[in-house]
Amino acid sequence: YLFEVINHDNEFAKDLKHFKSLLSAICEGSPFVNVFCLMHKMDLVEPDQREKLFKNRENELINISKPVKISCFMSSIWDESLYGVWSSIVYRLISNVQILENTLKSFAEEMECDEVILFERTTSLVIAKYLRVPHNDVNRTQKVSRTIKIFKAKLDRNRISHDMFEIRHPR
Known part of the structure; x- marks a missing residue:
């Protein structure tokens, strides 16, 4: 699931509501699903605020996703973070x-x-x-x-x- 970190709080609240409904539907059919959340457009956040914002959003997502375990990543199209994120996701999906x-x-x-x-x-x-x-x-x-x-x-x-x-x- 992709969250744009630059969204205002009310837009993030809508994203969370949509995420919860999708997560609920997915878990009905696949209770042991891997869920990956990208906090996208992190390059638009002031460098000294990125980690704090990411951790706050990640904690919020972890709390609303219980008991499903999720993995959160920071991403941007302007650096190599998307490559790292997709490599991590592929790595976790390989069973052997x-x-x-x-x-x-x-x-x-x-x-x-x-x-x-x-x-x-x-x-x-x-x-x-x-x-x-x-x-x-x-x-x-x-x-x-x-x-x-x-x-x-x-x-x-x-x-x-x-x-x-x-x-x-x-x-």
């Missing part, structure tokens, strides 16, 4: 993600890779990853994904097909 991660770990150790990332083919969202060596850059996977998308677009533009490609970084 632990098997994938264990396989990536085995592969990374066998190949002596510092990092292995499994991307979804079309969107380049992260499905699973394994890091043997931690990285300080929290947006690292988004940057790699963006590089892949640009590379694929250039190949497509030149009508060049590919099955795979590998990115290496010298140590």
Whole structure:
């Protein structure tokens, strides 16, 4: 469910009412549903107020959603937050993600890779990853994904097909 954080209180109240009715209907058919809420247009909130506003709205949503567990995310079209949100949602929807991660770990150790990332083919969202060596850059996977998308677009533009490609970084 998408909430625009810049809405006035009366609009947010309407959104909450609509959210509650949808949640009620969904829970009748799927009591163990995963519910994801995006607090969108966070870029329009003053930087020093974002976390407070997000936490207030998140707490309100958690309270009205009980006993259903929800996951809330901040998002904006002007940064890479939507990529992170969708990757998190996809990750949580994969039932055998632990098997994938264990396989990536085995592969990374066998190949002596510092990092292995499994991307979804079309969107380049992260499905699973394994890091043997931690990285300080929290947006690292988004940057790699963006590089892949640009590379694929250039190949497509030149009508060049590919099955795979590998990115290496010298140590």
